[in-house]
Amino acid sequence: MKKHLFLSVFVIMSILFIAACSDDERVNPEDTLEAYIRAWENFAFAEMLTVMNGESMDVLENQEWTLEERMEKVYGDLGVDNIQVSYEPRDFEEEEIDLDEVEELVYPVQVTMPTIAGELDYDTEIKLVKVLETDENDNETEKWLVQWLPNHVFAGMEKATDRIRISTEQPVRGEIYDRNGEGLAINGQIYDIWMVPEVMEDVDAYAEAFAELFDMDVEAVQEIVNQYPDNPDWRAPAFQVPVNDPRVQELANLPRGTGWESMEGREYPYGIELAHLVGHIGPITAEELEKHEGKGYNAQSTIGKRGLELEYEDLLRGEAGVSVTILDEEGNTRHVVLKTEPVHGEDIHLTIDARLQAQLSATLGSDAGTGVVMNPMTGEVLALVSQPSFDSNIRYLGIRDSRADNFEDTSILYDRRFQNSYSPGSVFKPFTAAIGLEEGTLDPNESLSINGRQWQPDSSWGSYQITRVNEHISSVDLETGMKYSDNIYFAQQALAIGDSTFEAWAEKLGFGSPIPFSFPMYASTIANEGLNSDILLGDTGYGQGEVLMNPLHLTALYTMFVNDGTVVQPVLFSDEEMGEAWLENIVSPETAGTVLDSLVPVVEDTNGTAYRTDPGHNRSIAGKTGTAELKKSQQAEDGEQLGWYVALDYENKDILVTMMIENVEGRGGSGYVVNKVNEFLSRAQ
Template sequence: MKRIYSILAMIALAATLAACSDDEVTPEERVKEFVSHWNEQDFEAMYEMASSESREAYPTEQFVDRYQKIYSDLNVENLKVSYQAPDENEEESSEEGTASFPISVEMDTVGGPVSFEYEASLTRKENEDGEANWFVEWNPGYIFPQLKDGGEISLQSEAPVRGEIYDRNQNGLAINEEIYNIGVVPQEFGDDEQETKEKIAELLAIDVETIDTALDASWVQPDSFVPLKKVPKSNEQLDKLFALAPVVQQSTTGRVYPYGEAASHLVGYIGNVTAEELEEADPGEYSNGDLIGKRGLELLFEDRLKGKPGMKIVVTKEGEDEQILTETEVEDGEDITVTIDGKLQQTIYEAYQDKTGTAAAIHPQTGETMALVSAPGFDPNELAYGISSARLTELQEDEQKLLQNRFSATFAPGSAIKPITAAIGLENGTIDPNEAIEIKGETWQKDESWGDYRVRRVSEGSPVDVTDALIRSDNIYFAQKALEMGSDSLISGLQQFGFGEDFPFTYPIEGSTISGSGEIDSEALLADTSYGQGQMEMSSLHMAAAYTAFLNEGNMIKPTLEDKEDDSQVWKESVVSSEQVGVIRDALRKVVTASNGTAHSADMENIQLSGKTGTAELKQSLDDENAEENGWFVAYPQQEDLLISMMVEHVKDEGGSHFVVDRVQEIFQDYR
């Protein structure tokens, strides 16, 4: 019996020992766990799995912190770590307390993809209680093999050259050329240092605090060149700056805007990337100190102009050549050519002199946009390299609203809309080109239900047909015809001309509107809308595009901005029949040639213009008798290769739209 009990006890002990052996963690399970933490970038958990010898050699800041910093700096993504299962020989080795596993690491970084192979070594250790486990013998080679024996890793970048913007004739609108980096040498200030700083700050349009901050930098020595601001070589303050003892210049390359104010709202400018822009950008897309498009074409085409920086991840060790982990070549920005004619842009802008307004010029056959002007403008060369808060406030609070882009906005079109109203009436049968109606007096109202409100025309005459109504710009004629056709027909016709929808153009332009609600809810508003008053608003570019229907057999041409866009795209097809187009074209010519035409002052022998004037009253109420006026003139020459839509604000005391007619006439003469 005792022998039986002894045998049973031995069997039970063997079973217990076997069970203990089965419960012990294997090296493969441990490396699998380590790799899992690695894929999750849980570096603290990885550190807990390192051997005591590894942790003693590499404290947490050399393991966890270093992993985190390197992975963050390199913007590591799509990390994939895997291991190779052990073969029979490795299993035998694990019985001796050591094990090794080939591991493969792949990742995407800001510098490009990186992959490597490494050998993970594990050692079996027992604690004081006799419990055994496997620990990783870690060294920096696990981060990157090149770091195994020491060294530092760094990210080196090469800035791309920003693409340039050219006009249709390859004249630069935004170009890279030599500029001056203006700075000071501290030891040259002399006794009147504060006064000199104030003069420099004023001439550079920066704050004195900016100068003090630059001079207080730790690296600055008495004979150091301390940069303050970059300016183009055309800066008008250079002579005054160079006359100051501490001021020194160094040549560098920077952004220059040759057309200055004339193209400022169109081209825009670049500036230092802000913290908010860095946060919104993709990782590695920009760095502190980079320049980014702030408005205009510089902003619109930013993704194409900026290029892509070259990136190189390198390991450096003292006394050794650098080792490149991965490298991506720099990609310079794209040069962009637009349909704008810089000469025409400048000519139109200068025609405004000290007035405000907006103008658009297009080729009426192709739709190429040849000018987009907002007056007044600002100096993009000044804003590109930073200005003081005081100067910015000055620009923002200027009574002429220097920073407001008027060509992207909409305004009441006034009588410049009448050819479109006429086309709508001719198409729906409300207007018969051979019919004249009797109109008496300078004012008219449908009936007493209109109260004190009356439609007023600038000159008397009767009977009036559509041609005469366009020549003399007769508000009463169009008001009566609008009431005859009704609001639904007028709205439908205007919608065919592109009202109430997004304007199809590369540069964001506000859509034109019939009214605030899109509806016409009263007879008075219907009358006003017919001649471009009421709540109607239209952009200068849309106005130009609408007139192309009269030069293309009734098809409205879609405006284009880039030279690579297809020409002569139809935006709105057959908005008016070819038969009725002839009526409108004939009338637009007579607006200029007829002695009683509102644009007769533009009648020239050498340039035969056709067009339509418009005066938009900016009434605050229906009975406002002292409202300011905006003047319009839309015109094209006999060659039909240029169409200009120009609006000048506040012309009531300048002769109304006649002021604009004279400006447009001068533009055609100067440009030709």
């Protein structure tokens, strides 16, 4: 079979036929066939007309559409972007065919095209008809032209008036569950609310009562009521609300005119607590419809808008079933050409514990911040919280969110903080310690003599000095430096390591690379353009400078201290491998143990920055506090502070918590976060 493949650029030859002056110059009918097929394959439908005979042109000119419009519409609706037409060339001499005696030739052809309902292969024929044209000098020219058939547009069409009906059967969307089978995004029920003006005794009184209940403008309610001024007995659709919206129960107390009933819809049982991770669906936009052309969406479809609903749209949605039917002029079915059954979406099961997620969210309360809870041995992410939050149910249904009234800039509700990167402050210090131990530049038993509150190595630093909090400590070893969170100690360790070595270790620890996780996270970075000065290197040693860390990355790196130096792979889906290494043996077991030992006094020693007489829980916690100062200059007295605390149960090794809260200045800095994490751990017992 001779194949004609789709060409990205195609130009029809301007001269398709030549006059037949002798046997050697006789027109080959297959030149016409080739021209017709090339035009068809290359979607140059107008060019197909140039090689059709008069009978075909008469048929097509009597239609309400042009051939070009018809074929573009059909192929566009069916998602056809490639057409292949093949035929068997003929040897006229071998077949003893005298073209002088033959008036028509029929070529069987096979047509292949991909469609939204699957690949279509069908057989048809192209008839070539000989015509003689006479010029002004009475010279006859022989041509071969195509006798057009309706199935040259699409399989199964028998008449030019036939139509194609494409119908879709939407798949059932997959659901999202937590580790215990709790529904996080499920196919449930919503309430549909409508208004009937005809039964209202007083439209103005009704509008005022409804507006007050749903915190709306009276004018907006009146617009809903008056949607069909000529048909006051019609239902005027208002909006949908979640089934757990308490205002639905109060609708019965409104003046007459409101109706509501349950209907199928998406439910988010943890709509506020898991909004940033699970996200929501919503009505498809024109832009989204165009972007997903050929995937079975229509103007009434819903699509993932945020979170997992967006990231895993293809998996959750499944595939629509499609039927392609040929109808006659009266709308009767001629043929069902193609039919595929819908493939329902797949369910997603997360490692998230909805109970812990809700408890962590409640602990953060009205604070702006983020929290990560992980099992440090298996890598299972048990909670990912970002506050403040929106309600997935409300965003899905597109109704007004009263939370927006509390903020001048409502975008704060949609900032997914666990995805971002932040200055880590002193929670970075264990990594500096680990690097120094591995490089042999840090002796955990060596005490450095540090005097005063500020320090610089020499006058080359100008007026810049590194500042610490506890200036009364003059002899500082690793445990003391960690317990008191001594910036000068860790700055000196970073300088001893050196810039190139520190940068190499940062790369080994995953800085500057995508975090291998089933939900996109921004990468952590060690410096904007490298550690190009001793001041920047020193500041980096205690988590300031230009260091930015993603909270999940930070949390994962702490797992090395209870995994003999291996960083465990963080996982979000329950079908992923648990306990796999992300960074295997990144440090030695001895280094990991030494750093862990230095983190225990931070919490258990009375002088530790995370020590509390009564933490409210009975866990054995090793941890590290950190306060990242976001000042414009060292001389600035005031600046925003990010409070951090990482807490790890070093005996049970079953929970690792990282929490960051914004704007902790004047509220105890990282100490405020310590109290919050202790509160969470007491709830999670």
